[in-house]
Amino acid sequence: MPRFSRLETLNEMERIGLVPVFYEADQEVARRIVHACAEAGARVVEFTNRGDLAYRVFCDLAEHCSQHLPHVILGVGSVVDPGTAALYINSGANFVVGPILNPEVAKVCNRRKVPYLPGCGSASEIGQAEELGCEIVKLFPGAEVGGPSFVKALLAPCPWTKIMPTGGVDASEESVSAWIKAGCVCLGMGSKLITKDAVAARDFAGITERISRCLWWIKKARGIPVFLGVDHVAVYPPSEAAPAGLVGEWYTRRFPGLRLVGGETSDFVAGTAGGCIEAMHKPSENRAHIAIRVADFDEAVRVLRENGVELDEPTIRPGGKSAFLKETDPAGHRVHIVWVRG
Numbered sequence: 001m002p003r004f005s006r007l008e009t010l011n012e013m014e015r016i017g018l019v020p021v022f023y024e025a026d027q028e029v030a031r032r033i034v035h036a037c038a039e040a041g042a043r044v045v046e047f048t049n050r051g052d053l054a055y056r057v058f059c060d061l062a063e064h065c066s067q068h069l070p071h072v073i074l075g076v077g078s079v080v081d082p083g084t085a086a087l088y089i090n091s092g093a094n095f096v097v098g099p100i101l102n103p104e105v106a107k108v109c110n111r112r113k114v115p116y117l118p119g120c121g122s123a124s125e126i127g128q129a130e131e132l133g134c135e136i137v138k139l140f141p142g143a144e145v146g147g148p149s150f151v152k153a154l155l156a157p158c159p160w161t162k163i164m165p166t167g168g169v170d171a172s173e174e175s176v177s178a179w180i181k182a183g184c185v186c187l188g189m190g191s192k193l194i195t196k197d198a199v200a201a202r203d204f205a206g207i208t209e210r211i212s213r214c215l216w217w218i219k220k221a222r223g224i225p226v227f228l229g230v231d232h233v234a235v236y237p238p239s240e241a242a243p244a245g246l247v248g249e250w251y252t253r254r255f256p257g258l259r260l261v262g263g264e265t266s267d268f269v270a271g272t273a274g275g276c277i278e279a280m281h282k283p284s285e286n287r288a289h290i291a292i293r294v295a296d297f298d299e300a301v302r303v304l305r306e307n308g309v310e311l312d313e314p315t316i317r318p319g320g321k322s323a324f325l326k327e328t329d330p331a332g333h334r335v336h337i338v339w340v341r342g
Helices: 006-016 027-040 054-068 082-090 103-111 123-131 147-155 173-182 196-200 204-221 246-254 297-306
Strands: 018-022 044-048 073-077 137-139 163-165 187-189 227-235 259-262 266-270 276-280 289-294 315-317 320-324 334-340
Touching: 006 018, 006 044, 006 073, 018 027, 018 204, 027 044, 027 054, 027 204, 044 054, 054 073, 054 082, 082 103, 123 137, 147 163, 147 173, 163 187, 173 187, 173 204, 187 204, 196 204, 204 297, 227 334, 246 259, 246 266, 246 276, 289 297, 297 320, 297 334
Parallel strands: 018 044, 018 187, 044 073, 137 163, 227 276, 289 334
Antiparallel strands: 227 289, 259 266, 266 276, 315 320, 320 334
């Protein structure tokens, strides 16, 4: 059974802008590829129905994701008939992608409230897919049917159409930028993103890095700045004798609606407006600090260094990365940048 609703899946596809596509017969390698995608922030992943008994690998992946990667939205690709669509939906597919448009597949997916992204190569096929309830249409093969110029021309009379090209999308800033600026809501990328050489070498860190680069290029093409704003401000209790939760509880008692999330060394106080207060449990020799959220960690580091700013060694955690500037702000506060996955 799918773990995510139709709207959740479609919204995440559009928000992230990238759907990594791959097939791998070895279950352990397939798991590690999905982990590499998730580590980069690409939580919507397509496993293609390509090899013999591919659904068995998919079933293992779906179970693994439900237990170890609950935020990953796993779907299936290369589906051309309704029976195969039903098999994968019953095995946990959260979306179904095909190289062609099959109205019977659309019926199966609609009945189960699962997104169907059929492969279309003309304006008429795209229109038919939309009549069948397809919110996002796969443009396939993307380069051969006209590339970004086709997308731009189609969206002029049909601005409501949402397109995900697959085939012809290169893992380069030039290609990614061209498709996104043409108006694509997301990009499907297979062997040019998760390359055969990287898989053969078990270079999963390299796969993560490649996906991270593409995600940044998508954000950049959408006009998203590298420095997004204040992520949090850290404050400290008045003395060692102060109770661990003193500061955080002070804020939540006085401002109803703020919530407190406890941690080992600090609590986080947040509301619905974005940003938060990090309330440290104990005083520190380091003064209060300010964290700046960034859209891409490596790009932020590059820009800062280009402007003569030195940074400490980064801290890398499963949920993201951070690094303190060696200098303080004019008021003496420490400052660090923080990137949060997904």
